[in-house]
Amino acid sequence: MKALFEVRGGADEDGSEGGAAVIDADVATAVADDGEAAAPADGVEPAAAEGGEESTADAAEGGEEDVAVEEEEPVPRNLTFSATKPHDGSAEDPDGLPARFLAMKKGDREEAKECFAAHLAWRAELAVDDLLSRPHHKFDLCKALVPHYIAGRDPHGNVVFVQRPALLDFELMRKNNSTIDDLLLHYVYVIEYCWNILEPGPPEGIMTNVLDMRGLSFRSMKNQEYIGFAKRFVNMMSMNYPGRSYKTLIVNAPKWFHALYKVFKPLLRESTRQKIVILKAGEQQDQALKFYLGDALPQDLITGDGKHEPGTRYFIPVEESEKCEPGPNSEVEFDMRQFVSALGAFFQESLSLFD
Numbered sequence: 396m397k398a399l400f401e402v403r404g405g406a407d408e409d410g411s412e413g414g415a416a417v418i419d420a421d422v423a424t425a426v427a428d429d430g431e432a433a434a435p436a437d438g439v440e441p442a443a444a445e446g447g448e449e450s451t452a453d454a455a456e457g458g459e460e461d462v463a464v465e466e467e468e469p470v471p472r473n474l475t476f477s478a479t480k481p482h483d484g485s486a487e488d489p490d491g492l493p494a495r496f497l498a499m500k501k502g503d504r505e506e507a508k509e510c511f512a513a514h515l516a517w518r519a520e521l522a523v524d525d526l527l528s529r530p531h532h533k534f535d536l537c538k539a540l541v542p543h544y545i546a547g548r549d550p551h552g553n554v555v556f557v558q559r560p561a562l563l564d565f566e567l568m569r570k571n572n573s574t575i576d577d578l579l580l581h582y583v584y585v586i587e588y589c590w591n592i593l594e595p596g597p598p599e600g601i602m603t604n605v606l607d608m609r610g611l612s613f614r615s616m617k618n619q620e621y622i623g624f625a626k627r628f629v630n631m632m633s634m635n636y637p638g639r640s641y642k643t644l645i646v647n648a649p650k651w652f653h654a655l656y657k658v659f660k661p662l663l664r665e666s667t668r669q670k671i672v673i674l675k676a677g678e679q680q681d682q683a684l685k686f687y688l689g690d691a692l693p694q695d696l697i698t699g700d701g702k703h704e705p706g707t708r709y710f711i712p713v714e715e716s717e718k719c720e721p722g723p724n725s726e727v728e729f730d731m732r733q734f735v736s737a738l739g740a741f742f743q744e745s746l747s748l749f750d
Contacts, residue, residue, distance in 0.1 A: 474528035482597035495638035537581035545727040547691030555691040561611035601641040609647040693722035
């Protein structure tokens with residue numbers, strides 16, 4: 396896990412456009428270390444300064460003296476991240492544009508400038524730059540509202556992000572006085588964690604997305620609340636995190652999925668659509684998942700797997716990293732939960748000082 400704290404006085408540290416393979420479908424879419432003090436090794440004594448023997452002898456004559464060592468106070472590491480990075484091309488660009496935004500507009504500089512300006516305004520409105528430095532009190536709630544997790548890394552080293560959008564629970568949302576805005580901000584939190592803590596680069600990281608459509612019913616197409624959330628989510632990710640998708644696998648797609656896809660198609664760029672693979676449950680889907688995800692394949696995505704309940708909504712987080720496995724309890728999810736908990740505890744302790 397990336398260190399959340401560093402010792403005071405320590406030094407600060409400061410996609411590919413591949414073609415798509417479409418299986419059982421005529422359409423391709425895409426919904427989308429730190430300054431840590433090193434301890435001496437066991438049995439290794441610090442090197443004596445010149446004249447150290449005399450000093451030792453003097454100390455022996457005067458008897459043993461207690462040496463008070465003042466412990467350095469841990470402070471939070473810098474958890475503020477801007478819209479640009481040293482390796483994203485913005486430093487070399489005459490207008491300070493990250494290469495991803497220029498590529499999104501196929502080299503049209505004026506349109507890219509307009510999109511990046513909108514992105515900066517969006518970050519300012521939601522205070523995204525310091526989002527990871529603030530406690531996330533609704534982390535577990537948002538995990539329950541719609542199952543999603545980072546399963547691990549695919550054979551190319553890309554982060555694998557699994558979502559089950561059909562299980563979005565609006566009733567649970569209302570019971571907990573939460574909103575769609577809360578859930579969307581949570582997704583921003585996860586993505587910012589991904590690109591600033593988990594995969595800060597260089598180079599710019601890209602992601603393999605898995606959308607498990609199990610549980611999706613035709614009724615969902617008539618649910619304006621559901622459709623409204625999905626449109627806002629797709630638009631937010633498309634406009635603010637361009638060029639971050641390596642491949643998107645839509646799995647367990649019902650036969651009528653193409654009708655639903657038509658609703659979202661206008662929100663997607665052509666380059667994004669080319670990165671989608673649409674799959675139906677069965678042996679062919681299992682083979683494709685093994686190919687694309689490798690060791691990061693969660694077992695509950697496998698058709699007919701009798702050991703794991705398919706599409707599980709709730710899960711109990713493991714308390715030891717040794718128990719992690721690809722899925723909701725992956726090593727990445729374990730580290731993220733530790734990060735959220737540590738930051739929350741730090742702020743709670745800080746507030747207690749004023750009681």
